[in-house]
Amino acid sequence: MHVLTDYLRSNVTPGEAGDLLWATIYVLLVVAALSVAVMLMTWLERKILAHIQIRYGPMRVGPHGLLQPIADSLKLLLKEDIIPAGADKLVFWLAPVAVVMTAFTTFLVVPFGRTHAVTDINIGILFMLGISSLSVLSIIMGGWASNSHYPLMGALRSSAQMVSYEVPMAMAIVSAILMTSLKTGTGTLSMIRIVESQAVQGRWFIFSFFPLGFLAFVIFGIAMIAETNRAPFDLPEAESELVAGFHTEYSGFRWSLFFLAEYAGMLAVSSIAVTLWLGGWLRPFSNALAGKTWDLAFSLLPALTVFALAGICFLGAVRMPKHPSFKIQTVGLAVFGLFLGAVGLVLLAPQVRERVQDMYWFSVKVAFFMYLYIWYRGTFPRYRFDQLMKIGWKVLLPLSLAVLILTALVGIRQELATVLMGVLR
Amino acid sequence: MSLAPLLRKIFLVDLLKGLKVTLKYQGPKEIVTEQYPLERPAIAERFRGQPRMNVNPETGEPLCIACGLCALACPEKLITVGSERNPETKKKELTAFSYDISRCMFCGLCEEACPSDALELSQDYEMATYSRDELLLNREKLEKGPEPTVYER
Amino acid sequence: MSESKFYENTEWQETGKTFLDSNELILNMGPQHPSTHGVLRVILKLDGEKVLGTDCVIGYLHRGVEKIAENRTYVQFNPYVDRMDYVAAVSNGLGYCEAVEKLLGVEAPERARYIRVILTELNRLASHQVWLGTHALDIGALTPLFYCFRDREEILKIFEKYCGARLTTHAFRIGGCQYEIYEGFQKEVLDYCDFVLPKIDEYEELLTTNRIWVERTKGVGVLSGAECIELGATGPVLRGSGVKWDLRKAQPYAAYSKFEFDIPIGKNGDTYDRYLVRIEEMRQSVRILRQAASSIPEGPITAKVPKVLRPPAGEIYHSIEAPKGELGYFIVSDGSTQPYRVRVRPPSFVNLQALDKMVRGWLVADVVAVIGTLDIVLGEVDR
Numbered sequence: 021m022h023v024l025t026d027y028l029r030s031n032v033t034p035g036e037a038g039d040l041l042w043a044t045i046y047v048l049l050v051v052a053a054l055s056v057a058v059m060l061m062t063w064l065e066r067k068i069l070a071h072i073q074i075r076y077g078p079m080r081v082g083p084h085g086l087l088q089p090i091a092d093s094l095k096l097l098l099k100e101d102i103i104p105a106g107a108d109k110l111v112f113w114l115a116p117v118a119v120v121m122t123a124f125t126t127f128l129v130v131p132f133g134r135t136h137a138v139t140d141i142n143i144g145i146l147f148m149l150g151i152s153s154l155s156v157l158s159i160i161m162g163g164w165a166s167n168s169h170y171p172l173m174g175a176l177r178s179s180a181q182m183v184s185y186e187v188p189m190a191m192a193i194v195s196a197i198l199m200t201s202l203k204t205g206t207g208t209l210s211m212i213r214i215v216e217s218q219a220v221q222g223r224w225f226i227f228s229f230f231p232l233g234f235l236a237f238v239i240f241g242i243a244m245i246a247e248t249n250r251a252p253f254d255l256p257e258a259e260s261e262l263v264a265g266f267h268t269e270y271s272g273f274r275w276s277l278f279f280l281a282e283y284a285g286m287l288a289v290s291s292i293a294v295t296l297w298l299g300g301w302l303r304p305f306s307n308a309l310a311g312k313t314w315d316l317a318f319s320l321l322p323a324l325t326v327f328a329l330a331g332i333c334f335l336g337a338v339r340m341p342k343h344p345s346f347k348i349q350t351v352g353l354a355v356f357g358l359f360l361g362a363v364g365l366v367l368l369a370p371q372v373r374e375r376v377q378d379m380y381w382f383s384v385k386v387a388f389f390m391y392l393y394i395w396y397r398g399t400f401p402r403y404r405f406d407q408l409m410k411i412g413w414k415v416l417l418p419l420s421l422a423v424l425i426l427t428a429l430v431g432i433r434q435e436l437a438t439v440l441m442g443v444l445r
Numbered sequence: 446m447s448l449a450p451l452l453r454k455i456f457l458v459d460l461l462k463g464l465k466v467t468l469k470y471q472g473p474k475e476i477v478t479e480q481y482p483l484e485r486p487a488i489a490e491r492f493r494g495q496p497r498m499n500v501n502p503e504t505g506e507p508l509c510i511a512c513g514l515c516a517l518a519c520p521e522k523l524i525t526v527g528s529e530r531n532p533e534t535k536k537k538e539l540t541a542f543s544y545d546i547s548r549c550m551f552c553g554l555c556e557e558a559c560p561s562d563a564l565e566l567s568q569d570y571e572m573a574t575y576s577r578d579e580l581l582l583n584r585e586k587l588e589k590g591p592e593p594t595v596y597e598r
Numbered sequence: 599m600s601e602s603k604f605y606e607n608t609e610w611q612e613t614g615k616t617f618l619d620s621n622e623l624i625l626n627m628g629p630q631h632p633s634t635h636g637v638l639r640v641i642l643k644l645d646g647e648k649v650l651g652t653d654c655v656i657g658y659l660h661r662g663v664e665k666i667a668e669n670r671t672y673v674q675f676n677p678y679v680d681r682m683d684y685v686a687a688v689s690n691g692l693g694y695c696e697a698v699e700k701l702l703g704v705e706a707p708e709r710a711r712y713i714r715v716i717l718t719e720l721n722r723l724a725s726h727q728v729w730l731g732t733h734a735l736d737i738g739a740l741t742p743l744f745y746c747f748r749d750r751e752e753i754l755k756i757f758e759k760y761c762g763a764r765l766t767t768h769a770f771r772i773g774g775c776q777y778e779i780y781e782g783f784q785k786e787v788l789d790y791c792d793f794v795l796p797k798i799d800e801y802e803e804l805l806t807t808n809r810i811w812v813e814r815t816k817g818v819g820v821l822s823g824a825e826c827i828e829l830g831a832t833g834p835v836l837r838g839s840g841v842k843w844d845l846r847k848a849q850p851y852a853a854y855s856k857f858e859f860d861i862p863i864g865k866n867g868d869t870y871d872r873y874l875v876r877i878e879e880m881r882q883s884v885r886i887l888r889q890a891a892s893s894i895p896e897g898p899i900t901a902k903v904p905k906v907l908r909p910p911a912g913e914i915y916h917s918i919e920a921p922k923g924e925l926g927y928f929i930v931s932d933g934s935t936q937p938y939r940v941r942v943r944p945p946s947f948v949n950l951q952a953l954d955k956m957v958r959g960w961l962v963a964d965v966v967a968v969i970g971t972l973d974i975v976l977g978e979v980d981r
Contacts, residue, residue, distance in 0.1 A: 072471055399741065401811050403810055
């Protein structure tokens with residue numbers, strides 16, 4: 021028992037503390053949270069896309085379609101497992117497994133809070149980039165193993181796109197890493213130390229050396245959409261094009277693994293963007309609105325958000341149609357609202373308040389990025405493949421190189437100025 | 446390129462304009478979907494739907510005078526009118542009337558041809574049946590109208 | 599490469615290379631594909647992504663409409679013409695009724711002609727809205743489809759209130775109109791004009807200056823004016839290439855000579871210009887609607903036409919400006935109650951022949967965009 025509770029008072033991640041039990045618990049928690057997050061994402065995507073298109077989206081399965089992800093996953097699990105004739109059986113089996121493995125492994129170092137990460141490797145960001153490059157291999161495996169030329173063409177296109185957009189992504193990441201060494205004197209690749217250096221410098225990196233930090237953020241924002249094959253760069257998996265993508269021949273559970281990996285990849289790159297530029301788990305306005313009262317006010321926000329969600333549930337339950345066949349949905353929605361209210365009450369307790377704050381802010385920022393993904397999908401047409409590659413190589417790469425060099429120059433100038441001031445004093 | 450278009454291009458103004466339009470439509474008030482079984486659409490009066498045979502509302506006698514003009518007018522020849530001459534009143538009386546909805550294109554030519562307002566295309570549109578034979582309507586079905594099964598969940 | 603033998607004379611047969619050594623790939627964009635437009639089969643000869651040639655296979659929606667015409671009377675054939683271009687059914691009916699009226703030597707009264715113009719222009723708006731929605735969907739923008747269909751819904755409500763059906767309207771009869779306009783028709787049409795103009799601005803805001811849209815459509819599928827005339831392409835395809843030819847101005851029919859409107863012309867003949875031409879046509883349609891709906895003259899709505907139509911023996915070709923191009927009817931009458939031959943000149947069929955020329959040398963993704971910009975409806979192509 022002591023072993024369990026001792027860790028709760030520590031202030032490092034379980035990986036750093038060498039605590040195997042808690043590390044395992046955290047890994048399981050991360051996998052579970054990721055799966056729940058992906059299911060929530062599918063529901064959100066369908067609903068938000070539907071609202072953009074002035075229609076309702078799923079409304080029948082549960083109240084306002086809330087049980088739709090469960091119905092979808094049940095259907096996918098129960099579907100017939102079709103393997104195309106002549107497909108390479110081992111590689112066909114291995115491709116979705118590999119994709120999911122790489123997508124989930126990147127989450128080992130993502131910090132939801134100072135102590136809420138599985139571990140903190142001191143090359144954290146490099147680890148994440150490397151593992152996500154491995155997913156390119158599994159896409160090619162998936163396309164090749166299908167023994168059909170449409171998936172092969174789609175896989176090759178998809179992998180070419182992902183590889184070419186990794187370069188500007190890496191350049192943007194490097195220009196953010198450069199800024200970690202400003203006040204402390206040593207730079208770092210570790211995810212947690214990056215957020216801590218933003219705390220020490222008192223400024224999120226998106227605002228540093230304005231507009232360079234912002235430009236790097238925008239470049240990363242565009243590259244991450246192309247990296248995850250989403251609109252407007254989703255030609256390899258678009259339906260109205262000739263080629264339906266590398267996962268054409270996969271059905272049922274195997275397809276759901278690809279789907280899971282795609283959304284996990286989206287969450288992973290959003291986490292990188294949030295950690296590097298948006299201050300990770302730090303709350304906004306920590307300098308401008310400092311002090312005990314402001315801290316208290318901001319710490320109440322998680323509970324308030326949950327109460328607002330509960331309020332929306334009750335509102336939805338009240339506005340359900342009064343037809344008898346909707347009774348069970350109304351009751352279900354009201355019970356869910358009560359459950360959310362209970363969670364909100366728990367979040368009001370002071371001990372919980374402190375620990376939950378950083379996870380809450382991290383999730384809010386990542387959720388904002390997810391919303392951006394869906395919004396872009398509903399608004400923009402898609403680029404043709406050669407235009408896509410042209411943007412990656414001819415527009416984003418020179419721009420990211422320029423931003424990198426300028427950041428380095430401005431950073432050196434600032435360091436020199438500090439040193440000179442120190443010498444003169 | 447002159448300055449203003451260049452700045453618009455750099456700052457992605459055109460993309461932001463598109464995003465603004467789709468942001469506006471995300472409010473729940475903009476949704477135009479009708480949830481069908483609960484909310485029925487408003488049907489116009491002239492809607493060409495299920496054919497009906499009208500009867501005189503006071504006497505209950507059929508208005509059809511068995512002239513056969515509707516059968517002549519139909520492009521698909523799916524109306525058959527059977528009649529016999531009543532020896533007392535020397536008028537034609539309707540014996541059999543069949544209307545095959547499976548081939549009907551709801552053009553309304555039969556309704557226009559009828560001189561006595563007997564055949565009319567009403568506003569009903571829920572005409573689904575479980576077998577093809579039920580689509581051959583006889584006089585009773587035409588006078589009663591469609592009776593769709595109302596389902597409860 | 600000889601165009602008539604599509605599968606022969608390919609590189610591997612000419613040079614003696616084996617199939618695996620050559621760069622060419624024959625790909626089938628089959629009759630079922632998610633880009634709407636109907637059942638069209640396009641066989642593409644590709645070199646990697648570049649299109650070397652195309653071959654269209656049509657006929658999957660052939661229903662024998664012209665043969666049916668030989669066994670129906672003139673009045674009975676009227677409902678069948680709606681089903682050819684089912685997206686814009688009113689224009690089909692207008693063309694047919696006017697052709698038969700010319701054959702009979704009968705002229706529809708003034709009031710009927712105004713009503714015809716109003717319904718035809720509403721129909722043009724509806725057809726262009728479907729075109730915009732599906733074209734944008736093919737290129738990847740998912741939302742203009744829903745906005746266009748929402749606005750089209752109001753037009754279909756007006757059609758329903760006027761003639762009883764939304765899609766296959768059967769709105770006109772030979773000699774005039776069957777139905778008198780309903781109470782509030784003029785007000786509803788004018789309200790719709792006010793409703794739809796800001797919506798057209800919205801479609802433009804979403805697409806016209808959007809850099810992705812411009813890159814996908816500018817310079818794609820270029821067809822010069824001379825090539826259009828050679829191929830017989832008409833409608834926005836012809837006008838997008840710079841040729842100022844619109845049958846509403848060149849050979850006015852049905853009260854169009856009474857209204858003021860402009861004909862939008864494109865410059866380069868690419869997909870972007872055709873898009874701009876159709877958007878401007880929508881605005882001009884609203885202009886015509888405003889003029890027509892506020893000034894419908896009184897009078898009879900149908901001319902004196904015998905109950906049993908027996909046109910004198912002869913033939914006539916009459917064409918109108920349908921939303922997709924020049925829709926022509928060639929009717930041969932032999933003096934009996936049923937026509938001897940009805941031949942329909944569908945605009946989509948003739949425009950589709952331009953597909954090969956427009957797409958050579960471009961990528962596969964452009965084939966979809968070009969089919970969309972030609973605005974074809976397979977019901978018309980196959981009849």
